[in-house]
Amino acid sequence: MSQWYRSTVPRFAAIFHFAKIGESTTVGTPPILRRAAFHLDGAGPYSSRMDATAFRGSLSAVAPPRGMTTAQRVLWLDRTGDWQGAHDIAQDMPGSDGYWLHAYLHRREGDIGNAGYWYRRAGKPAASGSLDDEWESLVEHFAVESD
Numbered sequence: 587m588s589q590w591y592r593s594t595v596p597r598f599a600a601i602f603h604f605a606k607i608g609e610s611t612t613v614g615t616p617p618i619l620r621r622a623a624f625h626l627d628g629a630g631p632y633s634s635r636m637d638a639t640a641f642r643g644s645l646s647a648v649a650p651p652r653g654m655t656t657a658q659r660v661l662w663l664d665r666t667g668d669w670q671g672a673h674d675i676a677q678d679m680p681g682s683d684g685y686w687l688h689a690y691l692h693r694r695e696g697d698i699g700n701a702g703y704w705y706r707r708a709g710k711p712a713a714s715g716s717l718d719d720e721w722e723s724l725v726e727h728f729a730v731e732s733d
Contacts, residue, residue, distance in 0.1 A: 638729035657728040660687050661721065669694065682708045683728070689713075690720055 636644070636654040641662070644651050650662045656675060663672035669691065676687040689704030694717055705712045713720045 636729065638725050641725060641729060655728060657683055657687060657724075660691075661724055661728065664691060664694065665721065682710075686710055687724065690717075690724060693717065693720070 636651075636658055641654065641658055644654070644662065645665055650659050654662065656679060660672045660676045660679070663669075663675070673688075673691050673695075676684060676691055678684075679687065685704050685708035689701045689708055689710070690713070692698075692701035692704060693713060695701075702712050
């Protein structure tokens with residue numbers, strides 16, 4: 587969790603009421619409040635994984651549902667239009683998976699040089715296909731097979 591969240595989210599708690607993750611909130615909740623609701627709910631980084639089908643189905647929710655990993659949460663935030671929120675989390679993720687997500691986000695941003703650096707750190711070749719194809723590859727990589 588970044589320093590920004592640790593210092594800012596408690597201030598939101600005193601001002602706003604948040605629904606628990608998975609409960610309906612008003613449509614159009616600003617992304618910053620969606621992220622704050624996640625942290626205020628005490629969910630923190632998740633250890634379980636959501637299968638790819640359930641993950642794609644969750645994209646219409648107002649906030650990320652329970653049952654996804656931190657990597658899946660990054661992809662969820664990115665796909666629902668919160669690039670900065672996704673980046674804030676990805677930049678704090680250690681290891682090749684975090685570096686790969688970070689690379690993808692900088693590629694989406696259009697910062698190809700920075701993306702190349704993160705692809706190298708992840709030990710991955712720089713993606714050359716469409717952003718949607720790479721996003722799908724990441725979803726599959728971070729998903730677990732359904733039973």
